[in-house]
Amino acid sequence: MASFSSLPVYWRVCLINAALFLLATVILVVSPTSVGPDMSLGELGVLAVGLGAIMVANALLLRSSLVPLDRLVGQMQRMDLQGLGERLPDTRDGSLQPLVTSFNAMSSRLELERARSNAVALAAQEAERHRIARELHDEIGQGLTVVLLGLQRAVADAPPALADELRTVQETARASLHEVREVARRLRPGLLQDLGLVSALSALATDLTTSTGTAVDRRFDARLPPLSEEQELVLYRVAQEALTNAARHAGARHVRLQLGVDPDGVELVVADDGRGLDGSPEGSGLRGMRERALLVGGRLAVRSPGTGGGTEIRLRVPVRAEVPA
Incomplete structure (x- = not known):
C-alpha cells in the first residue's frame, strides 16, 4: 500500500479534512457537552475552542503538503534568462518529488537550448560582420583606390590653380580609404584568431x-x-x-x-x-x-x-x- 506522503495532494487534503471532521464528530458524541438552541456561555466557549483547534490542526497539516508547491511557484516566478541554471532542491514529499524532478529537467533542457541558440546567434553575428568587412575592403576600398589613382593622374595634368583643389580632394579620399580599412579591420579581428x-x-x-x-x-x-x-x-x-x-x-x-x-x-x-x-x-x-x-x-x-x-x-x-x- 502506498504511504500517505506518496498520495496525490488532492487526496491528502481530502483525507486530512475527513479525519479532522471524524475526530470532531467523535468528540461531540462522547463529550458531556450538549449542543442546542439553549447553550450556555460555557458551552459556546467549548465549541469555539474546539472549532479553533480544528482549524489550527487543519492549517498545520495542510502546510506540510502545500509549502513545496508555493516554493515551486516562487522559483518559477523568479526564473529569467540569467536563472535558467537554478534548480529546486529535492523534497521529502513523495507526491511532489516527480514535479520537482520534471521542473529541474525542464530547466536543464532550457539552459542547454539557450546555450545552443546563443552559439548560433553569435556565429551569425560574426559571419555578418565578416561579410560587411569583406565588402568594405573589396568593393568600397578598391573603388576609393581607383579614385585616388585617377586623382593622381589628374593632378599631374591639371593647371596649378586646379591642382591644389584636386590635392585637397585626393587627401580626403585617402583619409576615407584609411577609415574604411580601419572599420573593416575592427569588424574582423584577425589577431584574436591568430x-x-x-x-x-x-x-x-x-x-x-x-x-x-x-x-x-x-x-x-x-x-x-x-x-x-x-x-x-x-x-x-x-x-x-x-x-x-x-x-x-x-x-x-x-x-x-x-x-x-x-x-x-x-x-x-x-x-x-x-x-x-x-x-x-x-x-x-x-x-x-x-x-x-x-x-x-x-x-x-x-x-x-x-x-x-x-x-x-x-x-x-x-x-x-x-x-x-
Missing part, C-alpha cells in the same frame, strides 16, 4: 592610445583558464566597445583594462576617468554589450565608482564545458 585573446586586447589598447592619445593601463592575468571561441569573442567585443566609448564619448584620459581570474571563470574590467553616466539612460552600445554577455551566460555590471566621474564596466564570464552540437 594570436589569442590577450594579444588581441593588447592590440586594442595600443590602437586606442595611438589614435586618441588615451593612456591604457593593461593588467592581464597569466593564469587564465581555457576559454571557448565564443567566450573569447564576447570578451573581445565588450572590451572593444567599452574602450571606444571611454575615448570617444566619455572623453577619458586614462583607462584601466583588466582581465583576470574570477571564482567561477574570468572577469573583464574596463574603468575610465571620463564623464561618467550622470544618470543618463543606457545607449545602444551598453545594450549591445549586455546582449553579448547573455550569449555566453555572462553578467555585465555598469557603474560610476566615485563622485569624480568615470565609468566601470565589469563582465563576468563563467567557464563551463562546451555545449555539444
Whole structure:
C-alpha cells in the first residue's frame, strides 16, 4: 500500500479534512457537552475552542503538503534568462518529488537550448560582420583606390590653380580609404584568431592610445583558464566597445583594462576617468554589450565608482564545458 506522503495532494487534503471532521464528530458524541438552541456561555466557549483547534490542526497539516508547491511557484516566478541554471532542491514529499524532478529537467533542457541558440546567434553575428568587412575592403576600398589613382593622374595634368583643389580632394579620399580599412579591420579581428585573446586586447589598447592619445593601463592575468571561441569573442567585443566609448564619448584620459581570474571563470574590467553616466539612460552600445554577455551566460555590471566621474564596466564570464552540437 502506498504511504500517505506518496498520495496525490488532492487526496491528502481530502483525507486530512475527513479525519479532522471524524475526530470532531467523535468528540461531540462522547463529550458531556450538549449542543442546542439553549447553550450556555460555557458551552459556546467549548465549541469555539474546539472549532479553533480544528482549524489550527487543519492549517498545520495542510502546510506540510502545500509549502513545496508555493516554493515551486516562487522559483518559477523568479526564473529569467540569467536563472535558467537554478534548480529546486529535492523534497521529502513523495507526491511532489516527480514535479520537482520534471521542473529541474525542464530547466536543464532550457539552459542547454539557450546555450545552443546563443552559439548560433553569435556565429551569425560574426559571419555578418565578416561579410560587411569583406565588402568594405573589396568593393568600397578598391573603388576609393581607383579614385585616388585617377586623382593622381589628374593632378599631374591639371593647371596649378586646379591642382591644389584636386590635392585637397585626393587627401580626403585617402583619409576615407584609411577609415574604411580601419572599420573593416575592427569588424574582423584577425589577431584574436591568430594570436589569442590577450594579444588581441593588447592590440586594442595600443590602437586606442595611438589614435586618441588615451593612456591604457593593461593588467592581464597569466593564469587564465581555457576559454571557448565564443567566450573569447564576447570578451573581445565588450572590451572593444567599452574602450571606444571611454575615448570617444566619455572623453577619458586614462583607462584601466583588466582581465583576470574570477571564482567561477574570468572577469573583464574596463574603468575610465571620463564623464561618467550622470544618470543618463543606457545607449545602444551598453545594450549591445549586455546582449553579448547573455550569449555566453555572462553578467555585465555598469557603474560610476566615485563622485569624480568615470565609468566601470565589469563582465563576468563563467567557464563551463562546451555545449555539444
